[in-house]
Amino acid sequence: xxxxxxxxxxxxxxxxxxxxxxxxxxxxxxxxxxxxxxxxxxxxxxxxxxxxxxxxxxxxxxxxxxxxxxxxxxxxxxxxxxxxxxxxxxxxxxxxxxxxxxxxxxxxxx
Numbered sequence: 001x002x003x004x005x006x007x008x009x010x011x012x013x014x015x016x017x018x019x020x021x022x023x024x025x026x027x028x029x030x031x032x033x034x035x036x037x038x039x040x041x042x043x044x045x046x047x048x049x050x051x052x053x054x055x056x057x058x059x060x061x062x063x064x065x066x067x068x069x070x071x072x073x074x075x076x077x078x079x080x081x082x083x084x085x086x087x088x089x090x091x092x093x094x095x096x097x098x099x100x101x102x103x104x105x106x107x108x109x110x
Contacts, residue, residue, distance in 0.1 A: 001016065001017065001018035001019060001020060001023075001024035001027065001028065002016075002017040002018060003015070003016055003017075003027075003028065003031050004017070005031075005035065008044070008107055009107075009110075010041075010042050010110075011042045011043070011044050011107060011110050012035055012040040012042065012043050012044070013044045013046055013103070014031075014032065014035070014043060014044070014045050014046065015046040015048065015049060016028065016045060016046070016047060016049070016050050017049035017050065018049070018050070018051060019050070019051050019052040019053070019054075019057075020050060020052070020053045020054070020056070020057030020060065021052065021053070021054040021056055021057055022054060022056045024057075025054075025056035025057050025059065025060045028057070028060050029060045029063065029064075032060065032064050033067075036064070036067060036068065036073075040073075041068060041071055041072070041073035041074070042073060042074055042110055043064065043068070043073070043074070043075045043076070044075075044076050044077075044078060044103065044106050044107065044110070045061070045075065045076070045077045045078070046078055046079050046103055047077060047078065047079050047080040047081070047084055048078075048079035048080075048103075050080065050081070050084055051081075051083070052083060052084070053084050053087050054087075055091075058087070058091055058093060061075065061077075061093070061097070062093075065096075065097065074098070074110070075097070075098075076097075076098045076099075076100060076106045076110065077097055077098070077099045077100070077106070078099070078100040078101070078102055078103045078105070078106035079100075079101070079102060079103060080099065085099075
C-alpha cells in the first residue's frame with residue numbers, strides 16, 4: 001500500500017494505492033491521524049488505485065469519520081472500483097459515508 005497526499009484548497013486528498021487490509025490498515029491509520037493532528041478537517045480519500053479493502057480498512061475509515069465529526073470535519077470517498085463499492089454496499093458503509101464517482105464531484109461543495 002502507498003499513500004500520496006495533496007491539497008485542493010482546504011481539502012486534503014489522500015490517494016491510497018494497493019490494498020487496505022489487516023497488513024496495511026495500521027499504517028494508513030497512522031498517516032490519517034497525522035494529517036488530522038496537523039489540522040486537516042476535510043479529507044478526500046481517492047480510491048482510484050485501491051484494489052481491495054477489508055473490514056480492517058473499513059474500521060480505519062470509520063475511526064477517521066468519528067474523529068472528524070465533533071470538529072465539523074468530513075471525510076469523503078471517490079473513484080472506488082466495483083469490488084470496493086461492493087464492500088461498501090454489503091457493509092452498509094454506502095449509507096453512512098459520502099461516496100462519489102469522481103474527485104471533481106466529491107470536491108464540489110466540500
